[in-house]
Amino acid sequence: MWKRTPLALLNLIHDRRKFLTSVGGVAFAVLLMFLFSGFKNALYDSQLQLLERLNGEIIMINRLKTNMFVPRAFARRRLYQVRSFEGVEAAYPLYINDANWRNPETQQTRPVRVLAFNLADPILRIPEVSHYLADLQLPETALIDTNSRPEVGPTIAGIESELSERRLKIIGTFTMGTDFASGNGNLIMSDQNFLRYFADRGPEEDPRSFATADLGLIQVTPGFPVDRLVETLQAALPNDVLVLPRDGPEGFVIRERRYWEENTNIGFVFTLLTSMSFFVGIILVYQILYTDVADHWAEYATLKAMGYSNLFLLGVVLQEALILSILGFIPGFAVGGLLYTVTGNVTGLLFQMTWGRILNLLGLTFVMCLVSGAIAVRKVQATDPAEVFGG
Amino acid sequence: MENNVGMITPSGGATTLAPAQDQSLQPPNPDLAVQIQHLDYFFGSGDLRKQALFDINLALPRGQIVIMTGPSGSGKTTLVSLIGALRTVRQGSLRVLGQELVGLGERDLVTVRRNIGFIFQGHNLFESLTARQNVEMSVELTGQFNTKRAQAEAMLGKLGLADRVGYKPNALSGGQKQRVAIARALVNHPQLVLADEPTAALDKQSGRDVVTLLQTLAREEGCTVLMVTHDNRILDVADRIINLVDGRLASDTSPDGYLQANAAVTC
Ligand SMILES: Nc1ncnc2c1ncn2[C@@H]1O[C@H](COP(=O)(O)OP(=O)(O)O)[C@@H](O)[C@H]1O
Ligand SMILES: [Mg+2]
DSSP states (O other): OTTSOOHHHHHHHHSHHHHHHHHHHHHHHHHHHHHHHHHHHHHHHHHTTTGGGBOOSEEEEETTOOSTTSOOOEETHHHHHHTTSTTEEEEEEEEEEEEEEEOTTTOOEEEEEEEEEOTTSOOBOOGGGGGGHHHHTSTTEEEEETTSOGGGOOOOTTOEEEETTEEEEEEEEEOOOOOTTSBTOEEEEEHHHHHHHHSOOOTTSOOOOTTEESEEEEEEOTTSOHHHHHHHHHHHSOTTEEEEESSSTTSHHHHHHHHHHHHSSHHHHHHHHHHHHHHHHHHHHHHHHHHHHHHTHHHHHHHHHHTOOHHHHHHHHHHHHHHHHHHHHHHHHHHHHHHHHHHHHHHOOOOOOOHHHHHHHHHHHHHHHHHHHHHHHHHHHHOOGGGGSOO | OHHHHHHHSTTTTTTTTHHHHOOOOOOOOTTEEEEEEEEEEEESOGGGOEEEEEEEEEEEETTOEEEEEOOTTSSHHHHHHHHTTOSOOOSSEEEETTEEOTTOOHHHHHHHHTTEEEEOSSOOOOTTSOHHHHHHHHHGGGTOTTTHHHHHHHHHHHTTOGGGTTOOGGGSOHHHHHHHHHHHHHTTOOSEEEEESTTTTSOHHHHHHHHHHHHHHHHHHTOEEEEEOOOGGGGGGOSEEEEEETTEEEEEEOHHHHHHHHHHHHO
């Protein structure tokens, strides 16, 4: 097999300029697929950035909070009730509220999301937070998310501006990212500071207190079965709260993702765009392969006259398809990865290039080229070796 | 009546005619490279059916160099492509190198083709391959991957292209390209070589050179050659000249006889 003349490869690269255009075309289709599927994934993945950092195996929420966008809190005493159950190591409240942050450079106010908790509770798996525990005790201090959108202004320690028209000093930063419910960015502060800003915000806004919490985090005793504990807690607690495992197919994280998948057109629109790139790719590669067959029609027919079978010629065209898909994938992937970083920085969305997604798109690229190859091959099979005689 | 039958079963139509011809077939003769008896050939089917060859009877002994001439459209290419197992045949008998081709399917025809060397009017070389690689494509059919390079270079050497083995067709003259095509046809030492106007695209001198080389090699290998040509200047390489007119064999003579006969006509 290796000793055969690599006809497919040599035919492809014979005309350098045509070859580069072909590879460029495939790369472009691959790049479009990377971008569109990347946007889709980024929009979903971004919704889960906070959820995946919650430091507890079980989550408690108000039953009406169908997604993170719904500002429904639950009675905090439910969390205290839970603490007496076997298997519950600890139970912590997390307070969440939206507030207007004044961009210190433009003086314009933008909604951001405030996350607050008792600084003694290890609520979030965000390593930076632990460095600032002492400073966060001070009144009117907070950490700002460096992945906030540009509208919030500079995200560096030392910034002083206003939150809900009250002075706030940024004493440090952390890195997370925005989602649909986070407005333009995230702030982290102590629960004491939370009360300072949200206990009394005037007649239009609901006052916040420690009587209600937005998320409850329950840490499970190591080794204790999480699912069983979830069932026990849900059965024991009144129906106003919902108890969910954080992970797993029925978990809190997946539930959030599923909500956005089922209730928005994001998936549909971007899947449509991805498929369109896929079909554009098929047409493109088909054009390339068809032209090759048409240009070398007499040569292929001569091969048939010499005694090569249809199967061999089929192999040549499919090899060309495969070579194109691999050579086109590499630059498409490289530029795609670059654009993921750039787009991620600009939009604050989470663009993740995972192995699964890379392999998935590589597979799609193979299929793209093989389908075009399969269509183009019919042209080769139709070549009649008798027709080359006489010219 | 004939038309009706033809329309209902285009392919089988002539089978019903076969008994009407009532001509008995000679037994296979192992000394013949090509043995054709009562061969008819039709293009198309139904109303468009058109007969291209009429009751061809022809025997080519092994080792003979035969030139076929005839006016354009007389069926020369058709006959050569039938002998070359490039079309399926249904009427009469067509034995090539001992194998009956009538009734063979595509798969068996492919196998027969491997024992035949084809030379076309166009050289049909892959521009992307060097002269050597083009010839090696032929050797690869035999599975001799380890010696393909040596075989290809030896054959190109015999055709005077030893210093051109690494050139791509673009860098070769028309005559050189046709010589590469001949090397490709001969490298597997076929017992039968079929050539359809191999000099048509060449100038006088290179045409002459190519045919002389072909003749020399054929003699060396002892293979049978059937060559279609319009070129009167190369008739002398042949042992025998056959003339096809309107799908029928019109004459079958030695070169001298052919020239005399033609001279008589022109005078
Ligand atoms: N593929 C074809 N389909 C239909 N008719 C054909 C085809 N090829 C050749 N013919 C017809 O068969 C006759 C013989 O053609 P051909 O064998 O090419 O002649 P030659 O090679 O002697 O010039 C011509 O009348 C031609 O029109
Ligand atoms: Mg012809």
